[in-house]
Amino acid sequence: MFDLVQKYKRFIQVFLGLIAITFATWGIESYTRFRGGQDTLATVNGIDISQREFAEELRRQQDQLRRMFGGRVDPAMLDSPESRRAVLDSMVSQKLLMSEAGRAHLFMTREEVIAAITQTPEFQEDGKFSTAKYSAFLAAEGLTDQGYVARLQTQAPVQRISGSIGATAIAPRSVAARLAALEAQQREVSQVAIPAQQFAPRVKIDDAQIKAHYDANQADYRTPERVRAEYAVLSAETLARQEPPTEAEINAAYEGRAAQFRVEEQRRASHILVKDKPEAEKLISEIKKNPSRFADLAKQHSQDPGSAGQGGDLGWFGRGMMVKPFEDAAFKLQQLEIELVQSEFGFHVVRLTGIQAAKARSLEEVRKELAEELARQKGQRKFAEAAEAFSNLVYEQPDSLNPVAERFKLQLQTTGWIAKSARQELGALDHPKLLAALFSSDSIKNRRNSDAIEVAPNTLVAARVREHQPAAQRGFEEVKDEIGAELRRREASALALKDGSAKLEQLRKGADAGVKWSPARLVSRRDAQGLPGNVLRQVVAADVGKLPAYLGVPVPDGGYILLRISRVVEEPVKESDPEAAARAAGLYGNAQHDAYVESLRSRASVELNPANLEKK
Numbered sequence: 001m002f003d004l005v006q007k008y009k010r011f012i013q014v015f016l017g018l019i020a021i022t023f024a025t026w027g028i029e030s031y032t033r034f035r036g037g038q039d040t041l042a043t044v045n046g047i048d049i050s051q052r053e054f055a056e057e058l059r060r061q062q063d064q065l066r067r068m069f070g071g072r073v074d075p076a077m078l079d080s081p082e083s084r085r086a087v088l089d090s091m092v093s094q095k096l097l098m099s100e101a102g103r104a105h106l107f108m109t110r111e112e113v114i115a116a117i118t119q120t121p122e123f124q125e126d127g128k129f130s131t132a133k134y135s136a137f138l139a140a141e142g143l144t145d146q147g148y149v150a151r152l153q154t155q156a157p158v159q160r161i162s163g164s165i166g167a168t169a170i171a172p173r174s175v176a177a178r179l180a181a182l183e184a185q186q187r188e189v190s191q192v193a194i195p196a197q198q199f200a201p202r203v204k205i206d207d208a209q210i211k212a213h214y215d216a217n218q219a220d221y222r223t224p225e226r227v228r229a230e231y232a233v234l235s236a237e238t239l240a241r242q243e244p245p246t247e248a249e250i251n252a253a254y255e256g257r258a259a260q261f262r263v264e265e266q267r268r269a270s271h272i273l274v275k276d277k278p279e280a281e282k283l284i285s286e287i288k289k290n291p292s293r294f295a296d297l298a299k300q301h302s303q304d305p306g307s308a309g310q311g312g313d314l315g316w317f318g319r320g321m322m323v324k325p326f327e328d329a330a331f332k333l334q335q336l337e338i339e340l341v342q343s344e345f346g347f348h349v350v351r352l353t354g355i356q357a358a359k360a361r362s363l364e365e366v367r368k369e370l371a372e373e374l375a376r377q378k379g380q381r382k383f384a385e386a387a388e389a390f391s392n393l394v395y396e397q398p399d400s401l402n403p404v405a406e407r408f409k410l411q412l413q414t415t416g417w418i419a420k421s422a423r424q425e426l427g428a429l430d431h432p433k434l435l436a437a438l439f440s441s442d443s444i445k446n447r448r449n450s451d452a453i454e455v456a457p458n459t460l461v462a463a464r465v466r467e468h469q470p471a472a473q474r475g476f477e478e479v480k481d482e483i484g485a486e487l488r489r490r491e492a493s494a495l496a497l498k499d500g501s502a503k504l505e506q507l508r509k510g511a512d513a514g515v516k517w518s519p520a521r522l523v524s525r526r527d528a529q530g531l532p533g534n535v536l537r538q539v540v541a542a543d544v545g546k547l548p549a550y551l552g553v554p555v556p557d558g559g560y561i562l563l564r565i566s567r568v569v570e571e572p573v574k575e576s577d578p579e580a581a582a583r584a585a586g587l588y589g590n591a592q593h594d595a596y597v598e599s600l601r602s603r604a605s606v607e608l609n610p611a612n613l614e615k616k
Contacts, residue, residue: 039051039052040609041054041088041608041609042088042091042092042095042606042607042608042609043605043606043607044092044095044096044099044604044605044606045095045096045099045604045605045606046605047095047098047099049088049091049092049095053091054087054088054091055432057087057090057091058084058087059431059432061087088608092601092606092608093597093601094158096597096600096601096604096606097158097161097162097597097600098154098158099600099604100161100600101154101157101158101161108152108153108156108157109153110149110153113149113152113153113156114149116152116156117129117134117148117149117152122137123137125260126260136376136377139236139380139457139458162593179587181570181571182525182540183524183525183526184524184526184570184571185524185525185540185568185569185570185571186522186523186524186527186568186569186571187522187523187524187539187540187542187544187565187567187568187569188520188521188522188565188566188567188568188569189520189521189522189523189531189539189563189564189565189566190517190518190519190520190521190563190564190566191517191518191561191562191563191564192515192516192517192518192561192562193555193559193560193561194496194499194500194503194559194560194561194562195496195558195559196489196492196493196495196496196558196559197492197558197559198496199491199492199495199496199499200488200492202492202495203488203491203492203495205484205487205488205491207480209487210480210483210484210487211476213483213487214476214479214480214483218473221473221474221479221483222471222472222473222474223469223471223472223473223474224419224420224471225419225420225439225468225469225470225471226417226418226419226468226469227417227418227438227439227443227444227465227466227467227468227469228414228415228416228417228418228465228466228467228468229414229415229418229429229438229463229464229465229466230401230412230413230414230415230463230464230466231401231412231413231414231415231428231429231461231462231463231464232394232401232404232405232408232410232412232413232461232462232463233410233413233428233459233460233461234383234386234387234390234404234408234410234452234459234460234461235379235383235456235458235459235460236376236379236380236382236383236458236459237376237379237458237459238379238410239378239379239382239383239386239408240375240376240378240379240382241375241379242382242409243378243382244371244375245370245371245374245375245378249374250363250367250370250371250374251363253370253373253374254363254366254370258360261360261361261365261366262358262359262360262361263356263358263359263360263361264318264319264358265318265319265331265355265356265357265358266316266317266318266354266355266356267316267317267318267330267331267352267354267355267356268313268314268315268316268317268352268353268354268355268356269314269317269330269333269350269351269352269353269354270294270295270298270307270311270312270313270314270350270351270353271298271302271304271307271312271314271326271348271349271350271351272294272297272298272301272302272312272348272349273302273303273304273345273346273347273348274301274302274303274346274347274349275303275346275347276346276347277340277342277347279301279347280340280347280348280349281340283297283301283349284338284340284349287338287349287351288338291336294311294312294351295311295312295313296311298311298312299311299312303346304345312351313353316354316356317330319331323343323344323345325341325342325343326341326343326348326350329341329348329350330350330352333350333352334352335352335353335354335355336351336352336353337351337352338350338351379458380458383458386408387452387460389407390404390408390452390460390462391451391452391460393407394449394450394451394452394462395449395451395452397449398448398449399447399448399449400449400464401449401462401463401464404462413428414466415429417469418435420435420436420438420439428455428459428461429455429461429463430455431453431455431461433453433455434450434453434455434461434463437450437451437453437463438450438463438465443464443465444465444468447464447465447466448464449462449463449464450462450463450464489558490558492558493558493559496558496559496560497554497560499560500552500554500560500561500562501552501560503515503552503562504550504551504552504562507550507562507564508550515562517564520566520567522569523536523539523540524540525540532555534553535553535561535563538551538553538563539551539563539565542565544565544568547565547566547567547568548564548565548566549564549565550562550563550564550565551563551565
């Protein structure tokens with residue numbers, strides 16, 4: 001591609017590295033903290049990783065997942081022993097890189113970081129640093145200016161080391177070609193399901209089996225300690241809704257940002273990119289004879305993989321978004337005119353397909369976004385003013401949340417029965433520190449308010465227990481039917497697995513096995529055609545040296561799937577595919593980066609304390 005992103009790729013990568021920090025916040029104190037604290041999880045070249053740091057990183061990843069999936073994610077998925085160890089390993093790798101950056105004296109001065117921030121495109125407006133945009137970013141990330149600068153002083157050099165290692169990876173052309181071929185390869189697949197339910201009538205479970213299972217697994221049939229709670233949420237969002245921006249404020253903001261709402265002239269063009277001028281001139285001759293063939297010729301001849309599939313269409317763009325020779329031509333041409341342009345990428349046959357004159361967006365067009373932005377800013381200001389008073393009032397009047405609800409006009413909310421560690425939908429209470437406070441002896445025995453706890457940026461929650469149930473053993477009669485249903489399901493699943501495995505063995509020996517295959521469909525790594533991910537992985541990894549090939553996959557809900565691969569379709573792959581080369585280089589870069597970190601680990605002093613990694 002030849003647009004601005006390609007032209008300034010390295011420049012953009014550097015600044016994105018400054019903004020999109022992918023690790024937790026570690027300050028300078030990490031280098032001076034004494035070694036061997038009681039809550040230390042690991043020590044890397046004398047730098048401790050504490051329980052606090054680990055909890056912050058775990059929470060950061062949970063918050064990131066919530067944002068990615070709109071809040072519909074269970075934080076417990078990141079709190080298994082395996083995932084906790086993976087998080088700790090990533091933190092150890094980060095500390096190794098930080099140690100290496102320190103050894104090489106790569107950390108940035110405060111002045112260098114501030115200069116980089118002011119030049120970051122995401123924080124600029126009309127070519128100048130925007131305090132409003134920078135403040136909005138800090139508020140969204142729950143950071144202070146001082147904390148963000150301190151973070152970048154250590155994190156930016158680490159990102160620079162990681163980026164430079166990955167950027168030096170060059171994948172062999174043969175590897176890139178093979179990768180592209182594997183991605184494009186299609187396999188013709190038929191399947192037959194063997195559901196566990198069909199074996200249910202054959203399953204016989206008696207009371208003795210149920211009782212034996214109960215006696216051996218009583219811990220599985222305990223009701224956990226539970227509470228019902230009420231809580232109050234003070235957030236910038238809630239406070240913003242209490243006092244929406246006035247019409248006068250919206251008008252003033254619009255007038256003050258008139259330049260921001262101006263849309264510069266836009267052009268739309270299509271092009272055919274080729275390597276030599278005679279070919280380009282021949283294409284122009286063909287297009288002049290039959291202009292309607294432009295899109296077909298672009299698909300056949302253009303060497304720009306990003307636009308060839310769209311008939312050469314590049315969409316709308318403004319000045320500064322294309323390389324200069326192309327831009328100069330596009331903004332000079334009249335509608336449907338064609339011109340030959342040479343750039344660093346080759347020769348472009350350019351046809352202008354659209355013109356949008358510069359215009360200013362009206363107040364009505366931007367009213368909604370202006371109102372939302374003003375409300376957000378108001379809410380953040382009010383939250384900053386109210387947070388301390390909210391925390392103090394919750395503490396000073398510990399026997400009720402009514403005073404804080406009345407003062408800040410908040411609606412008290414109540415929960416159903418909730419457990420401390422069970423997976424559940426808790427909304428604002430879904431925070432380990434808040435749950436720990438609710439289940440503390442003070443909250444349960446004295447029914448006192450919890451502290452005001454920050455569960456997300458610009459969001460404080462205080463809660464108190466209304467009712468409490470201690471953990472209890474469920475009686476056999478209470479769970480008898482539940483256990484019986486589970487044992488029958490397991491037995492039916494085992495029978496389905498046994499039947500499926502036997503049929504698979506018959507098929508591999510050339511027998512019919514009495515199965516009725518579904519209609520065949522072509523699947524690939526790019527197009528699963530509805531196959532679940534775990535099934536597709538086995539299909540594309542199956543040995544197809546001899547066809548038809550058969551495989552069987554147990555399914556999580558109980559049952560078995562038989563699959564038949566009857567044909568392999570190899571798609572033609574270009575000799576030089578830039579996208580495949582980029583993906584292969586990315587894989588090589590990741591491997592090279594991992595090898596570098598492993599080499600640092602082999603030379604470093606790394607001490608782990610697995611006992612402290614267990615959940616507290």
